Amino acid sequence: MISSASPAFTGNDPENRLFGPLPDVTGEAGYEPDHPARVGFFTDTSVCIGCKACEVACKEWNTLPMDDADGTVDALGLSGMSYDNTGMLGANSWRHVAFVEQSRPVDLPLPSIGAPAAPGQGVGSGGGCGGSCGSGESPSHANADGVTIDQASVLNAQALSSFDPQTAQSGDREIRWLMSSDVCKHCTHAGCLDVCPTGALFRTEFGTVVVQDDICNGCGYCVPACPYGVIDQRKDDGKVFKCTMCYDRLTDGLQPACATACPTQSIQFGDLDELQARADARLATLTEQGVTTARLYGRDEDDGVGGAGAFFLLLDEPEVYGLPPDPVVTTRDLPSMWRHAAGAAAMLVGVALSGFLGRRR
Amino acid sequence: MSGRHASEVPADETPEMGRTGVPAEAVDAPLDHRPGTSGIATPGGGWRRAQGPSAQKREKRKRRRGGARDGDPTVGDAEFQSYYGRQIVKSAVWKTPDVPLYLFLGGAAGSSAVLGAGAEFTGRPALARAAHLIAGGGAIASVGFLIHDLGRPERFLHMLRVFKPTSPLSVGSYILSPFSTAAGGAAALSLLGQVPAVRRGRGWLPKLVRSTGLRRTASVGAAAFGGPMAAYTAVLLANTATPSWHEPGNQLPFVFTGSALAAGGGLCMVFTPVDQASPARKAAVVGAAVELAAMHKVEHDHGVVSEPFHIGRAGTLLRIAKACTSAGAVGATVLGGKRWGAVGSGVLLAVGSLLTRFGVFDAGMASSKDPKYVVIPQRARMAAREAAATTASGA
Numbered sequence: 113m114i115s116s117a118s119p120a121f122t123g124n125d126p127e128n129r130l131f132g133p134l135p136d137v138t139g140e141a142g143y144e145p146d147h148p149a150r151v152g153f154f155t156d157t158s159v160c161i162g163c164k165a166c167e168v169a170c171k172e173w174n175t176l177p178m179d180d181a182d183g184t185v186d187a188l189g190l191s192g193m194s195y196d197n198t199g200m201l202g203a204n205s206w207r208h209v210a211f212v213e214q215s216r217p218v219d220l221p222l223p224s225i226g227a228p229a230a231p232g233q234g235v236g237s238g239g240g241c242g243g244s245c246g247s248g249e250s251p252s253h254a255n256a257d258g259v260t261i262d263q264a265s266v267l268n269a270q271a272l273s274s275f276d277p278q279t280a281q282s283g284d285r286e287i288r289w290l291m292s293s294d295v296c297k298h299c300t301h302a303g304c305l306d307v308c309p310t311g312a313l314f315r316t317e318f319g320t321v322v323v324q325d326d327i328c329n330g331c332g333y334c335v336p337a338c339p340y341g342v343i344d345q346r347k348d349d350g351k352v353f354k355c356t357m358c359y360d361r362l363t364d365g366l367q368p369a370c371a372t373a374c375p376t377q378s379i380q381f382g383d384l385d386e387l388q389a390r391a392d393a394r395l396a397t398l399t400e401q402g403v404t405t406a407r408l409y410g411r412d413e414d415d416g417v418g419g420a421g422a423f424f425l426l427l428d429e430p431e432v433y434g435l436p437p438d439p440v441v442t443t444r445d446l447p448s449m450w451r452h453a454a455g456a457a458a459m460l461v462g463v464a465l466s467g468f469l470g471r472r473r
Numbered sequence: 474m475s476g477r478h479a480s481e482v483p484a485d486e487t488p489e490m491g492r493t494g495v496p497a498e499a500v501d502a503p504l505d506h507r508p509g510t511s512g513i514a515t516p517g518g519g520w521r522r523a524q525g526p527s528a529q530k531r532e533k534r535k536r537r538r539g540g541a542r543d544g545d546p547t548v549g550d551a552e553f554q555s556y557y558g559r560q561i562v563k564s565a566v567w568k569t570p571d572v573p574l575y576l577f578l579g580g581a582a583g584s585s586a587v588l589g590a591g592a593e594f595t596g597r598p599a600l601a602r603a604a605h606l607i608a609g610g611g612a613i614a615s616v617g618f619l620i621h622d623l624g625r626p627e628r629f630l631h632m633l634r635v636f637k638p639t640s641p642l643s644v645g646s647y648i649l650s651p652f653s654t655a656a657g658g659a660a661a662l663s664l665l666g667q668v669p670a671v672r673r674g675r676g677w678l679p680k681l682v683r684s685t686g687l688r689r690t691a692s693v694g695a696a697a698f699g700g701p702m703a704a705y706t707a708v709l710l711a712n713t714a715t716p717s718w719h720e721p722g723n724q725l726p727f728v729f730t731g732s733a734l735a736a737g738g739g740l741c742m743v744f745t746p747v748d749q750a751s752p753a754r755k756a757a758v759v760g761a762a763v764e765l766a767a768m769h770k771v772e773h774d775h776g777v778v779s780e781p782f783h784i785g786r787a788g789t790l791l792r793i794a795k796a797c798t799s800a801g802a803v804g805a806t807v808l809g810g811k812r813w814g815a816v817g818s819g820v821l822l823a824v825g826s827l828l829t830r831f832g833v834f835d836a837g838m839a840s841s842k843d844p845k846y847v848v849i850p851q852r853a854r855m856a857a858r859e860a861a862a863t864t865a866s867g868a
Contacts (some may be wrong), residue, residue, distance in 0.1 A: 122754040128868075130639070137760075140550015147554075191557075193556075193557045193607040199559070200559060204573040207481050207784040211554070213522065214520040214521060214522055214523055214524060215520075215521065215524045216520050216521060216524035217519070226690075276536065276735075287523060300564075303713075303714060305710060306637075306639040307639065307640045307641070307642065307713075308635065308637075308638065308640060309632050309635070309643035309645075309646060310628075310632060310634055310635065311633040311634050311635040311642045313629070327628075327631060327634070328625070328628075328631075329623050329625045329626075329628035329629060329631040329632065330623050330625040330628070331622075331623055331624070331632070331642060331714075332565065332566035332567060332622075332624060333640065333642050334716075335563045335564075335565060335566050335710070336562065336563060336564065336566075336713040336714060336715045336841065337713050337714060338563065338714060339559065339562065339714040340561070340562070341561050341562040341563040341667065341714075342563075343563070344563055344566075345566045345624055349624070350623070350624025350625045351624055351625060352624075358508065405520075405689075411684070412732075422730050426519060429554055430845070431554045431555055431556070431561070431733060431848045432522075432553070432554050432555075432556065433556060434556030434557075434561060434844075435484065435561070436561050436562070436847050436848070436851055437848060437851045437852055437855060438851035438852070438854050438855050439851070440712050442712050442713055442719055443639050443712065445711075445719070445722055446639065446641075446708070448722070448723060449707075449708045449711050449712060449722045449723060449726070450638075450708060452722075452723040452724075452727070453701075453704040453705060453707060453708045453726040454704070455726070455727075456700075456704045456707070456726035456727045456729070456730040457675055457700030457701050457703065457726075457730060458699045458700065459727070459730055459763070460583070460584055460699070460704065460730040460733060460734055460760075461587055461696070461699070461700040462589065462701055462757075463734055463756055463759045463760060464584055464587040464591065464699075464734060464737075464738075464752070464756045465587060465591050466755070467548070467588075467752030467753070467754075467755035467821045468591040468594075468595050468752045469758050
């Protein structure tokens with residue numbers, strides 16, 4: 113069998129087989145046009161409560177062994193990273209809930225600007241931000257309970273305009289707890305799938321990427337090839353493992369275990385185009401409410417992996433959650449590397465044989 | 474009453490925001506210029522990881538000192554965020570010394586195979602025999618190391634289930650298989666030709682083993698795959714998300730083939746009488762020069778991603794490698810005509826090549842373990858793209 117991406121090596125890649133948007137990734141992988149729609153996850157971290165139900169459901173359904181934050185099997189340990197003792201995605205953790213505790217100082221308003229809000233006066237002055245606040249959420253939020261009113265009143269406009277659902281105030285500091293359930297991205301251009309030499313990794317009819325563990329010979333090439341550091345090798349077993357998006361459940365018309373278990377619909381499963389529309393609407397809502405740091409990650413099909421099958425709504429920079437800010441599938445640069453390797457091989461042969469030319473010494 | 478008042482505030486405000494058409498991300502910007510708010514006018518609203526009151530100070534101190542997790546002294550000032558300093562991409566699971574040795578042996582075998590074929594056709598039997606044995610031995614050992622490195626060695630034949638140009642390991646399997654067959658065959662024929670029973674035998678089998686044609690065919694086959702054999706391993710490393718392997722992906726093939734010439738030429742010099750070894754000497758010296766030049770680019774052209782080549786174990790290995798390679802090249806040029814000079818400089822060149830492979834391997838592993846080598850270049854890439862977009866829209 114010869115991979116379908118071969119034509120891309122002739123130089124140009126008009127059909128985006130190695131890089132770029134690919135509207136029908138399943139069809140490109142060789143499925144008939146009547147294949148099922150591409151499915152995916154939309155993980156909305158703004159409503160994640162860090163319950164880890166997804167991690168547990170995944171472990172139970174897929175019978176994954178226990179391991180610690182560094183992937184050591186049958187070890188139990190505290191990582192010291194907030195509530196996160198899972199540590200990372202790996203061969204035995206196909207969902208990983210990240211916990212980021214953050215704080216920032218809150219400036220008290222200076223007396224010189226306008227009419228500053230005195231403590232306890234919050235409601236009357238619209239939360240101390242006068243007419244320039246720009247947040248529709250904060251005043252009504254302040255009405256919710258008396259304590260919040262007091263706290264909101266000493267906040268400045270900046271703090272209020274950046275209100276987001278996981279934030280609370282504590283004295284002169286504002287604290288928030290970011291929680292995000294990470295998972296395999298099931299990329300449009302999947303590095304792991306591209307580099308697998310045995311064909312153990314394959315694209316399913318649902319557009320997801322799955323390892324066939326009876327084929328994998330444990331060469332480990334997919335492990336460093338993933339730009340997100342998702343797939344990993346099980347040391348005792350030798351083979352590699354990652355999220356299958358519960359391929360076995362999908363073929364029976366069920367949702368993946370993690371999405372089924374999620375109590376807040378932070379993990380949403382469905383047809384990818386539908387999820388994308390839902391995510392765009394959610395982002396618009398949050399933006400309207402003044403959550404200026406909300407952004408979608410993996411949604412853009414013009415990104416380095418042609419868009420992800422599992423994408424996220426984040427409240428901070430991706431690297432804060434342990435995600436690469438601008439991942440690119442390594443295979444994008446492979447044609448150039450092959451050309452240079454061909455040049456280098458020709459150089460070797462030329463240099464080695466040229467030594468035989470000329471007069472015999 | 475208060476509720477209505479509150480709802481009027483956004484009602485006044487929303488149209489104004491809509492009119493200016495400022496995207497949500499930019500709303501922070503005008504606010505930052507207000508008096509009294511400059512203290513938190515940092516990107517992302519000033520949020521910092523909270524790990525207790527002194528966490529930030531601790532982290533900064535650690536970074537300045539060059540803590541193993543958060544950074545290294547040479548770019549201690551570069552700001553980046555991470556998830557508890559944990560690595561983002563996974564490190565390769567390839568074993569040391571299996572894979573670096575495979576890189577070295579594959580290279581030495583590849584260039585020796587080309588030298589062996591040249592020697593076959595130019596009447597240099599001693600050079601041909603040495604080159605065949607190095608190529609064959611290296612190729613067979615390579616296969617051994619590669620299979621041993623698999624998580625499931627008994628499934629090594631699965632490598633030949635499919636052919637995928639997107640997978641350098643798949644392409645490599647189709648280079649290594651014919652190469653090791655041909656190189657191993659040429660080496661076996663050279664060895665068997667020395668056995669007295671074969672040398673004097675009269676049957677068809679001894680005649681076949683002695684036949685120059687068969688040995689030449691095998692050596693040409695090995696030589697045809699020798700160049701690709703030495704070059705593809707560079708693409709094997711470069712086609713990963715490991716920063717210090719991927720970024721210099723266009724230069725690594727020249728490092729590896731240069732290094733292969735130095736190693737193969739050097740080893741042939743060691744085992745060949747000097748009157749036949751001249752082609753090996755020339756190949757080794759030119760190869761060493763190519764290796765040093767290409768490695769210089771790898772070590773200096775890639776900003777922060779070049780850093781792992783200078784520090785830690787990789788830095789030490791590569792410094793020793795450079796000294797060995799340079800000394801070996803000079804030695805081969807000046808003293809290569811003398812037997813002891815050829816042996817000494819040949820060994821130096823081979824050791825230099827070996828240490829280069831270990832150094833490059835180590836540098837990549839180190840770059841995968843520190844999130845800064847992932848975050849900083851990607852942030853720079855995003856900033857450059859943004860700047861280009863701004864310029865384009867401004868023009």
